[in-house]
Amino acid sequence: MTMQQNEAILALDIGTTSLKAVLFGQKGTVIVSQSVGYPLSQPKPDWAEQDPELIFQSIVKAVQQVLSTKEAASYQVKAIGFSSAMHSLISMDAEGNLLTPSIVWTDNRSVAQAEKLKEELGGHEIYLRTGTPIHPMSPLSKILWMREQAPALFHKTAMFIGIKEFVLHRLFGTYVSDYSIASATGLLRLDTLDWDEDVLSLLQITREQLPALVPTTHILKGMEPAVAEQMGLSADIPVVIGASDGVLANLGVGATGPGEVAITIGTSGAIRMVTDHPLTDPQGRTFCYALTDQQWVVGGPTNNGGIMLRWLRDQFASPEIEVAKKLGMDPYDLMINYAERVPAGSEGLLFLPFLSGERAPYWNANARGLFFGISLRHQREHFIRAVLEGVVLSIFSVGVALRDIAGPATEIIASGGFAKSAVWRQILCDVMGKELLVPEVADASALGAAVMALYAIGDLDSLDEVKSWVRITHRHKPNLKNSEVYLQLYDMYERIYSKLKDEFDIMAEFQRSGDFTPSIKG
Structure with a gap:
């Protein structure tokens, strides 16, 4: 039928x-x-x-x-x-x-x-x-x-x-x-x-x-x-x-076979793989949800995807918004054009995108956002690119956990609002270090x-x-030099999170209560 x-x-x-x-x-x-x-x-x-x-x-x-x-x-x-x-x-x-x-x-x-x-x-x-x-x-x-x-x-x-x-x-x-x-x-x-x-x-x-x-x-x-x-x-x-x-x-x-990884970055983000049996992580980093009674999806969601770029636009990109209006452009397109001027790694500016806490792989509602490495040389385009990179590094952190429990990816298929940007797609490809496929699917x-x-x-x-x-509309090959930069940045990203975990808890309590003193006494 x-x-x-x-x-x-x-x-x-x-x-x-x-x-x-x-x-x-x-x-x-x-x-x-x-x-x-x-x-x-x-x-x-x-x-x-x-x-x-x-x-x-x-x-x-x-x-x-x-x-x-x-x-x-x-x-x-x-x-x-x-x-x-x-x-x-x-x-x-x-x-x-x-x-x-x-x-x-x-x-x-x-x-x-x-x-x-x-x-x-x-x-x-x-x-x-x-x-x-x-x-x-x-x-x-x-x-x-x-x-x-x-x-x-x-x-x-x-x-x-x-x-x-x-x-x-x-x-x-x-x-x-x-x-x-x-x-x-x-x-x-x-x-x-x-x-x-x-x-x-x-x-x-x-x-x-x-x-x-x-x-x-x-x-x-x-x-x-x-x-x-x-x-x-x-x-x-x-x-x-x-x-x-x-x-x-x-x-x-169409990411339903062994090793086929789907990445979605919209308002938030996620990375997932289908398995033929339930699979959980001894470290508790990933989820396992049913697709059918014989197929399971393992992976993890992040809280902070495209909403990070919207936050940056709304709070700090008034000049870009005005210029974009005069040029008849989308402000996002202009911001990403600025980011394209900056090399991989944002010349030493790293963004931890935890403005809404974080789900996978940390499952820490108290995690908070951070720009690290700011110097006088950094301009607005550096901050824009650092935000794009930070969102992708958060996806990669879940991908590391997924690889640990389910094995390496054989194919990576990406979708979501971020996929409108060739620059952002290439950053994802470089961070993942593997060919990236982007299908023509508006509503997956x-x-x-x-x-x-x-x-x-x-x-x-x-x-x-x-x-x-599924028709593939874009294919990206990783820039191996950029991939090496991002692997080093990811190591730093993980170390910074680990070192600041207790401070995140203190800051989150301060933000909720407004009473900072009891949290830091002694």
């Missing part, structure tokens, strides 16, 4: 900042795409929340927009596939009403609970069983925070879910979680693909308070008729639950969701078929 010329798959990708709805035709061709943004609320320091109902309405709006276009008019939507950001937590009461907003992955309110898990509650053993590093991002830490800091809310919660589960509950009236999203909670055993009873006991919750577990190919039918009609869909359309955005990004760029996670949907409904015999759909 294959897709006909007038048939299409609708992929819905629930991201941190927006919902993308993409209609795909044969072999992953994009027919039409729409994006609807939504805000991130920070009601307190270290908190990060979103309105689940607003996200649901964004889905409805995006689907309406896609299906009302002239491009979509001649196509029949055969199925829907879902992708979603990981690690969100939402509390629901027994009547199915919201008790909390969606507490998203960037939320750091549970720093103390994450440390308690690491130091007192067997966090490393939990990681080895579940594949989710102990960090404030995970629902594991967030539920423990709720139990300790908001006990009334904790005891009122009938169901702990994430944003995808909320959306599917609104569509179908049932609570289900795919293995992929569930494997990113810290609550799921990798070896059994079932909730970890020891973790549930630790948290003092029951499996009845968690969604039913299903494969990433699970098909839901019988959508709420009023919602289906509002979106312009049939209530009987097959909806494939899909997986998380990270593992689907590997699928979307959405394409992965579409491929999973096609596979689930029987239109694909294998997920590997997507490899033939």
Whole structure:
């Protein structure tokens, strides 16, 4: 069974900042795409929340927009596939009403609970069983925070879910979680693909308070008729639950074979590889999440990707913004043009890009950013290039951990917003020291969701078929001289982090409390 010329798959990708709805035709061709943004609320320091109902309405709006276009008019939507950001937590009461907003992955309110898990509650053993590093991002830490800091809310919660589960509950009236999203909670055993009873006991919750577990190919039918009609869909359309955005990004760029590494640098960053068995790191540096019940994605995310360049632009690049306006250029393009004037290594200026703390490989929410080696010779172009290099060095640090546990890369495929810049792509290639391939894939996670949907409904015999759909648009060869410079810088990057770890903790506490004195007495 294959897709006909007038048939299409609708992929819905629930991201941190927006919902993308993409209609795909044969072999992953994009027919039409729409994006609807939504805000991130920070009601307190270290908190990060979103309105689940607003996200649901964004889905409805995006689907309406896609299906009302002239491009979509001649196509029949055969199925829907879902992708979603990981690690969100939402509390629901027994009547199915919201008790909390969606507490998203960037939320750091549970720093103390994450440390308690690491130091007192067997966090490393939990990681080895579940594949989710102990960090404030995970629902594991967030539920423990709720139990300790908001006990009334904790005891009122009938169901702990994430944003995808909320959306599917609104569509179908049932609570289900795919293995992929569930494997990113810290609550799921990798070896059994079932909730970890020891973790549930630790948290003092029951499996009845968690969604039913299903494969990433699970098909839901019988959508709420009023919602289906509002979106312009049939209530009987097959909806494939899909997986998380990270593992689907590997699928979307065709990086599913042994040694095939996918690197994504958007707002944040990640590096991942698919394996045929669960794989965790004795040092706890990497994650392991499910793609299917027989394929696993190992790797790690960084907090600080393209958002670093945006921070630099917003805070320090007013002259570039004004010049770019006069020239009709994108300010980012002008900034990167400046960076191109500077040789590899930024003439001795090194940037540790931990402005939002850091996830892999350190899993340290207290890590803080640093420019090291500043001298009078350094100008704005040096700082711009150092930021580009620092973001890539953070990706490389995760790549080192990935290589240690899964073996060397045989192929590197890169995607994300950074890939628009030839300079930034070459820096990544030089740091990795290996040929870099850049595919023509605008929305890798959405394409992965579409491929999973096609596979689930029987239109694909294998997920590997997507490899033939991916067209490589850029190839970069490493400059070996630059690679040597970056290896030396990376050694320094690691040493600086190790030496300043205690100082990061002190500074983070100061920033949270505003009371510096107690942290440095003695």
